[in-house]
Amino acid sequence: MRAVRLCAWPLALLLTGCGVGASGVQPVEGSPPAVTVAARQYWATDDDHLRGVVPAKEPAQPGTADAVRSLLTGLNGAVSAANLFTRLPPLPEGGGTPRVDVLASPAGQLTVVLPYDVRRxxxxxxxxxVCTAWSAEAARRDSLAQIPVRLTGDGDHARGPYRCDDFPTDAQTP
Incomplete structure (x- = not known):
């Protein structure tokens, strides 16, 4: 009997330290803090990783296609100052706003149509x-669930589907 009492004391102390009192689990007052998902653009780092950056300026028409279109139009000063860059090919001179379409399947997969031959x-x-489209769609859906993203471009060529977690991301990406 004495051995049982000796073992019960450490267990009682452990449970009381975790918020479990003699009367059981205590309810927590209030609601948990709200978590918002912010759309990010993903840029390349010198060590061949991707880093998500919340754009300094939201696209004129927030949405998945606009987030990708904004990524294609290039770097801004804050991104360059952070030593980030793009691996996407430059857009043709005088081409105006690049055409980007995003199609969603009933199963939730995104298809991003780019103005490039995606094989290159x-x-x-x-x-x-992929990560920029996923992030914008995650913000729209208010969910961090991974979404499969397929890329198409000039011609009938396609790549994917991929998920953002298929690519190396920088540990600094929140």
Whole structure:
């Protein structure tokens, strides 16, 4: 009997330290803090990773296609100052706003239609588009669930589907 009492004391102390009192689990007052999902653009780092950055300026028409279109139009000063860059090919001179379409399947997969031959994109360029599209869609849905993203472009060529977690991301990405 004495051995049982000796073992019960450490257990009682452990449970009381975790918020479990003699009367059981205590209810927590209030509601948990709200978590918002912010859309990010993904840029390449010198060590071949991707880093998500909340754009300094939201696209004129927030949405998945606009987030990708904004990524394709290039760097801004804050991104350059952070030593980030793009692996996407430059857009043709005088081409205006690039055409980007995003189609969602009933199963939730996104297809991003780019103004490039997607076969020519390297792994990090593909990751920039996939992760930016995923992030914008995650913000729209208010969910961090991974979404499969397929890329198409000039012609009938396609790549994917991929998920953002298929690509190396920088540990600094929140």
């Amino acid at each position: 994109l390297d792994k990090l360029a593909v990751g920039q588009v």
